[in-house]
Amino acid sequence: MTEPSATPPPVSRRRLLGYAGAGAAVGAAGFAGGIGAARATDGPHGEGVDRYAFHGTHQAGIVTPAQDRLHFAAFDVTATSRAELLLLLKAWTAAAAAMTQGRPVGGGVPLPYDAPPGDTGEAAGLPPGRLTLTFGFGPSLFRDADGKDRFGIADRQPAALRRLPHFPADALQEQRSDGDLCVQACADDPQVAVHAIRNLSRIAFGSAALRWSQLGFGRTSSTSTSQATPRNLFGFKDGTANLKAEEPKAVDEHVWVGQGDDDGAAWLADGSFLVARRINMMIETWDRTSLREQETLVGRDRHVGAPLSGGTEFTEPDLSLKGNDGQPLVAMSSHVRLAHPTQNNGVRMLRRGYNFTDGNDDLGRLDAGLFFIAYVRDPATQYIPMQTRLSRDDGLMEYLRHTGSGLFAVPPGVRKGGFLGDTLLT
Ligand SMILES: C=CC1=C(C)c2cc3[nH]c(cc4nc(cc5[nH]c(cc1n2)c(C)c5CCC(=O)O)C(CCC(=O)O)=C4C)c(C)c3C=C
């Protein structure tokens, strides 16, 4: 990206300047911004491309192949009028359209020398890094804690968009949970992802404030068969049985909200629900656990990722197969058994999580784990029943602590000329 050059024009109030700078990106769509050889694509598989289209039927960052880095952010809206919220979402749309294509916020349009630059500048010269920005709306955007309609949209709140219930063994921290808006920034370069959240946060100044955020690395899921399965911090392959972009029928069935799913929230059709859970992993305890115990808890072998009932990584687990001791080879309390669709009314979800480490505690234990993200068509039938079972019966839970949580409705993709949330707010 290239920093806009500075010439002296009129200065206006800071917030309006931020919006104006962001909006200018639309008018300056031709700005090339120092990008190297690159190909824009609408295709889902991502081979050989360095950027994904921002506009489309669905938001990017869901079935698009998971990138290596994450910066997830949740915001509290401080704006009190619908007009102000609209302005923010329009400014975010313009900025996201620019940044995902490797262009600076403001499109390189010069701003006054005595005003803050239109873009913070730390992504200048970097390629787009397959940046995707995926936006969501929390339940509190629709109604405040007293049930008051904040922006005249309470009657459009999806029935399934409620604060997630308390699950057994939850240890949630308020400062890492919920929020009115969320943005999932994924890129192959952490600087590109952080740059995006920083600029969106800056643009939101006076209308929305960062509530909590989470950095992630080493994606813990593949969302395309073109990707090798990565590993989580327990050392196991994670994402083997995930929903993949190459299964469009299953994605339609389990990820995208359908036109008739919720009559009061038709605006969400072609969107989805995003579940975020910050899950701390007791890795020091795990590292003192035998390999036998580790594999029994997961239900798969650590090296290849094959189910303990036999086969290779992508062999379906045989949950009925028993060993010489008469016990199921995939243990009754193993994670893979309890999360398997046959044990959950056939439901599946698209997982898109990341590993994280946020320093250590006073005892020298890493504050580390998995930032779990899943996209589902209906959290009430997909995520909530599965999490309830896992929290209660999963042997892995002894090594896990859920410390953050959020549920967001993810609107459909932005059509050319439209803006984020236009199906909800217009
Ligand atoms: C409620 C949903 C889930 C949470 C929370 C969750 C946390 C979690 N998972 C692992 C490690 C693995 N999970 C695996 C499979 C798997 N996990 C879920 C759901 C949740 N996981 C599902 C639906 C599945 C697929 C089940 C299937 O269809 O077979 C695996 C196996 C490899 C794979 O298929 O991805 C591992 C390993 C951890 C460490 C964790 C919390 C920190």
Ligand SMILES: [Fe+2]
């Ligand atoms: Fe899992």
